[in-house]
Amino acid sequence: MTHEELRGLCGLHALGALDGEDRAALEAHLADCAECRREVAANAEAAAGVALALAPAAPSPEVRLRLQDAVAARTAVAPLVPRGSTPAWAVPAAAAAALLAGVWFGAKLEDASTGRGPLSAEVEKVRGDNRKLREANVDLGLRLAEARAKLDAMEAEALAEKKFMPGAAMGELAGVGGAAALGRVFWQGEEVHIMAANLPAPPEGRGYQVWALVEGMAPMPGAVFMPDREGLLKGAQRIEGVPAGRGVKFAVTLEPVAGVKAPTGPMVLEPPK
Amino acid sequence: MTKLYDRYSGAALAAAARVLGDRAEAEDVLQEVFVRVWDRAAEFDTSRGSVAAWLMGSIRNAAIDRLRRKDAFHRALEGAAALPRPDGDRHELPEDLRRVKAAVEGLPMEQRRPIELAYFEGLTQTEIAARLEQPLGTVKTRMRLGMQRLRAALAGFEGGAA
Known part of the structure; x- marks a missing residue:
């Protein structure tokens, strides 16, 4: 197949619709052809439009909470907040660790309590702080990607x-x-x-x-x-x-x-x- | 990331639900993909395309993978009854997403149908030709033309996270 013929297959490739010889030929070609790789990327943008055109459906609020929990679990293992090498620089990381520990501890306290009263308010506060921390960490990931692109x-x-x-x-x-x-x-x-x-x-x-x-x-x-x-x-x-x-x-x-x-x-x- | 979620979770859930025909599963896919996005945000290469295309592509692929794993029998039982109700009226679409919608809806049905079969059902060109009972060459041409039209209509659409 010629370059032009292969280029014509990029739209179908972006939709994941190629099969057989067409697919094998284009995939081999993409390894060497930057123009066709750009063509696939541009078509992927258009393909995303197919989904973006659907009437949106609001996810239930639990999805956001589950997402935050899943992200927090990862944050606890591998914090994005860099660890400083001197005490002064280490403060934010220490604060993050304390907050995460606070949430764990707070949850235990709540289990043992009636879930009401000043203790409960304290737990809520720690939860709120922790949520902010998680969101900050997620935003950090995207901002780092942006910084890398600028560099x-x-x-x-x-x-x-x-x-x-x-x-x-x-x-x-x-x-x-x-x-x-x-x-x-x-x-x-x-x-x-x-x-x-x-x-x-x-x-x-x-x-x-x-x-x-x-x-x-x-x-x-x-x-x-x-x-x-x-x-x-x-x-x-x-x-x-x-x-x-x-x-x-x-x-x-x-x-x-x-x-x-x-x-x-x-x-x-x-x-x- | 919060912005990304606020902006695209509605469209992402609609896409996953359209593929899977099940709201709860679609929400699982949504969560799975956003966690992955979080994991890989630092690797995201802005020169390769927009965040929107990356995200929607991930949602679509994850939903198709799950669809393929699903038992056909269960799928038939669950049916379309569990599809989430669109909230299009309650949540006003941002201007650029309205443009996307108009572009897709503006495609001739003969081009839109095979594109949607590929996108939402994960069918290949050969499978689409069989489903639509059309020659393979015709299907390929129509899909190519449809994608060209979409690209022309969406030129300048910035699907960034902001």
Whole structure:
């Protein structure tokens, strides 16, 4: 089959309706043809319209509660809130753990009580807090996906503008304390490029300072950067003393705009654990 | 995620119920898929398509999988009586979803029918041709034309989560 003939099958593929030789031929073709992959994706958007056109039916409220419970069960095992490595950074994670434990404990209390009175109000409060926490965690997942997409776009742009060599080392940075911020660092020798997404506007007089971290050495100060209105940050700097090779990590803290020689403010982006 | 649920759970439940013909099962599918969405949200690649298409595709596939697992005998017994009542009148559809609805309803029935058989019953082109007692080539052409029309009508529809 020709490319054009195969392209004509993309709509049926998006509907899951292809079978036999047509299906085998298109699937083999898709592995090599970006245009047809885009064609399938565009058709999948149209196929979703078939479902979206149905008159909506309101799910019963229990579905939302069951969903929250299912998500909470996962949250308890693998919290999305990153664990900080120092007590100050660990506060949000500790609070999350306390809340989850509180709900468990609260539920036990309710079992033993009549379900009324001040104890019950306390249980309800903890439940409400916990629900907010769960929803925040779910939103965090989507916001992280969004941040990753923004970073991909910034990286592609920087590569296109030849801001750094494609062979530069790359490190990921994660938001501290449940923030949906993400960053990437590209470096080659002492030349360090940083990009980050979803950073909140810093308080007056403060900015985001980059640090190079090498085991057994004091953090090496980089430049201070300000995010734009959309929370995107990018910039290049030379950080003296960054050793060759990959035994270096990076972090970002909130500091006075003039920059400091040793970190004083809270960590905003941290290297992966 | 809450936004995503508020915006799409109605359409998602309607789609799952249309496939399964059973409201309780459709709600199970809804929950299952939203939990999966939560698990995989961080892997979601916005460059590959909209959140709406990803979500509705997941709902459809999960419902079809379940349908295939269901015993045909049970399906016949349960029938359409358990279909959820549409709440279209109570919940005003957002403008963009109204456009989608108009686009689908605007398709000629000869194109819409095979597309819906594929989407809601999980039938393949050969099965659709047999069901409609039409030549395979005709079915394929009509489905292709129908999808082209849908795409043209939906061009610019942003099915994002916001």
